[in-house]
Amino acid sequence: MTHDADVLLTFRDVTFGYHHNKPPVLAQVNFSLRAGRVLAVVGPNGAGKTTLLALALGWLRPWQGDILLAGRPIHSYGRDERGRWLALVPQSEHTPFDYSALEYVLMGRAPHLPPLGSPGPTDYALALDALALVGISTLADRPIPQLSGGERQLMLLARAVAQQPRLMLLDEPTAHLDLHNKFRLIQIMRRLRAQGVTLVMTNHEPDVVLAVADDVLLMEPGRPPEFGMLAEVFTEDALSRIYRLPIRLVNIDGRRQVVWT
Secondary structure: OOOOOOEEEEEEEEEEOOOOOOOOOEEEEEEEEEOOOEEEEEOOOOOOHHHHHHHHOOOOOOOEEEEEEOOEEHHHOOHHHHHHHEEEEOOOOOOOOOOEHHHHHHHHHHHHOOOOOOOOHHHHHHHHHHHHHHOOHHHOOOEHHHOOHHHHHHHHHHHHHHOOOOEEEEEOOOOOOOHHHHHHHHHHHHHHHHOOOEEEEEOOOHHHHHHHOOEEEEEEOOEEEEEEEHHHHOOHHHHHHHHOOOEEEEEEOOEEEEEEO
């Protein structure tokens, strides 16, 4: 098996469903994501975007096809090894205990600790740096139940940053953020990419995709996903078809913007 050393994540003819007596959720997914790029996974509800992230994490096994991380089958990685490569920023997460924001972000250091090991000074420093990066360092000691929805989303991002992954997966990361924090998230994603982190995000907001994505995976129920560079795939025709709205891409002050009527 040959492998391009720059390719970090590969889906090769991947098909997956939850029930064998029903049509698959994903069919014939093919793409190769190079290291240091941002991939936006775009499509309507029910297209399988979150399922694709679960497959990339190794939480699900495809019915057919191969998923490779740095040229190796994803399931050949042990749990801690996988945790040093991959981090997830979910849409939300239930926390059964009243952890503080800092205690929660420290959980991102678990794949780097020995069995039953406790975080040390370096781990605390990385967790505090992650909280500062996402702009909530003043909330480090605040119990999670006292955080707003947007603050919790930034905390989840900080945990993933503290994990120091090579590949970060973000599931609708702007869903709970106001405009200011959405702008902050875009800046953070750009900074992570500049630091060599590869990013995969699902997103419903075309303007966010235009702001950060290098590549796009367009997903539609009943059609094989289409993968390519942003300018090639993220077109007016494709967006109008996916969202069933007449959509235009216009240039405003040198930037492409989405307009729908």
